[in-house]
Amino acid sequence: MNTNHEVIRRLSKYRNVMRKMKELGLVKVFSDNLADAVGVSPSLVRKDFSMFNLTGNKRGGYRIDDLVSKLNVLLGKDKKQKVVIIGCGKLGQALMNHNGFPRVGIRVVAGFDSDPAVLDAEAPIPILHIKEIKDFVTKNQISVAALTVPEPCVQGMVDTLKKTCVKGVINFAPLPLKSSDGFLVHNMNMEQEIENLFYNIHFAETNPTDSDI
Amino acid sequence: MNTNHEVIRRLSKYRNVMRKMKELGLVKVFSDNLADAVGVSPSLVRKDFSMFNLTGNKRGGYRIDDLVSKLNVLLGKDKKQKVVIIGCGKLGQALMNHNGFPRVGIRVVAGFDSDPAVLDAEAPIPILHIKEIKDFVTKNQISVAALTVPEPCVQGMVDTLKKTCVKGVINFAPLPLKSSDGFLVHNMNMEQEIENLFYNIHFAETNPTDSDI
DNA sequence: TTATTTATGTTATATAAATCACATAAACTC
DNA sequence: GAGTTTATGTGATTTATATAACATAAATAA
Structure with missing residues (x-):
């Protein structure tokens, strides 16, 4: 389908905008509206939709209703999105x-840690010992984990997870991990994001253009 | 200089890799090394360097030493990078x-909140009342803030900050903010990142390519 | 010292992504 | 119901980004 890597991110943004428009009582939306809200050109909005056979009226x-529910299916938001948190520090x-997370249908079902002091199997969202991770994700069919372990533990944890049904992680450690074969990594590198912001503020030529939206 | 938006991010990655190589006792680095580590082609590494007149030996x-210190200057890592946290929830x-943060030279100098229960002006990193934000950032010459306030408060907070010396924020609320004139926003949208990961796992054609690094 | 190797620096090429532009069809107007 | 308006859907074009290719110069070897 020649899927541009950014399209899905934008679809998700369009969806969020439309959900808020719906709350305001709006019924229809134009490519111009979404373009303004998301910060892209109207033709890109239309092209994104057309790429997934999301059609409107000439x-x-x-x-909005129609489009949101189609996007829900397309993005998998009609299913429960269960995640576990690995590393229960602050x-x-x-x-x-x-x-x-719950507001967008993402449900955190458990946390895992090695420190006995933070374990609590009876909490609404239980914090279990890390040694139980394999059993838990298998039993509960978890495909996504958030990695908030200390940097030195990250790679080992990934290696462990690769042997389970977990198919991808959000990595919060500043060490950027690479995706591989059937295991996807999305890095949330806060440190780098801040460094980058500092650079853009202090050195970037002040062209009045956006940086991102 | 025709600066590609991603170049700075990559320079930052190269720098981090080289700092770790240095810890291992390595002295020289080749474009191939950095390419492997960061997941790009060697020619792109060289092009990135050449774009900033970072030269090597034919x-x-x-x-490594030389390059890291030049990158430090270029990226502003030779200066203290002070940030404040606005919104002191979890x-x-x-x-x-x-x-x-401290590990990469980013110093959190204060937090701000409106809830009296979390205020603590005497803590090592003080948590002050939000009404003091303008005075504080002015007095301490803060140019970057992390926004961890509830979604409904985000836009108002940005409007307040725009009247100060703060020139950019990292926004953790799921509402993506747009950059404008002299005020940069980098969105850390965890919700979207997870949604995107779910999509890639469940629907994306399993091409053995990376998603990001 | 001459030949050979090898990794840089840069130009040319390819790929990716976004915008432009316009023909088309639905909805309004008179 | 014919004419006009307007926003979509998509092919053509532009711009941005990355890769490939190669001439060049430093280092080694003979």
Whole structure:
């Protein structure tokens, strides 16, 4: 299908915008609206849709309801998206309690750690010992994990996970991991993002263009 | 200079790799080494360097020491990079204590919140009332803030910050903000990153290529 | 010292991604 | 219902980004 790597990210953004428009009582949306909201050109919006056979009306734009539910299926948002958090330090625990996740249908089902002090199997979202990770993800069919372990533990943890049904991780350690064969890594490198921001502020020629949206 | 938007990110990655190579006792590095580590072609590594007049030896590669210190200047890593955290909920506090930041020379100098229960002006990293933000950033010449406030507060906070010396933010709320004139926004959208990972795992044609590095 | 190797620096080429532009069809107007 | 408007859907074009290719110079070897 010649899928541009950024398309899916944009579809997700369009969807979020439309969900908010819907809350405002709006029924239709035009490519111009989404273009403004997401910061791209209207033709790109239309092309993105057309690429996935999401069609509108030659004059009346797109029906929000229709488009959102089609996007839900397309993006897999019609299914429960279960994740586990590996490493329950401050950051891991923050993610476990992060209310942005349930709001978009992402459910954190358990945390894992090696430190006995943080374990709590009876909590609403249990924190279990890391040695139970393989059993748990297998039993609960977990395909995605967030990695919030210390940097030196990251690679080992990935190696462990590769032997399970987990097919991808969000890595919060500043060591960027590479994706491989059937195992995807998305790096959330906060350190790098801040470094980059500093650079753009202090050195980048101040062209009035955006940096990202 | 026709600066590709991704170049700086890559330079930062090269730098991190070289710092680790240096710890291993290595002295020289070749474009092939960095290409492998970062997941790009060797010619791109050389082009990135040449774009900033970072030169090596026609045969002997690049001297790590030399290159790292030049990159430090170029990326502004020779200066202290001070940031404040706005919103000291679980996530904000996790960032305040995150040891990945000091390791790369990023110093969290204060947190801000409106909830009296979390304020603590005497802590090593003080948590102050949000009403003091303008004074503080002015007095301490802060140009970068991390935004970990609830989604409904984000836009208002940005509007406040725009009137100060803060020139950019890392936004952790799932609402993607746009950069404008002299105010840069980098969005860390964890929700979207996870959604995207789910999509790639469940729907993407399993081409053995990477997704990112 | 001359020949050979090898990794850089840079130009030419290929690939990817976004925008432009316009023909088309649905909805409005008179 | 014929004419006009307007927003889609898509092929052509532009721009951005990365790779490939190679001439060049430093290092080694003979």
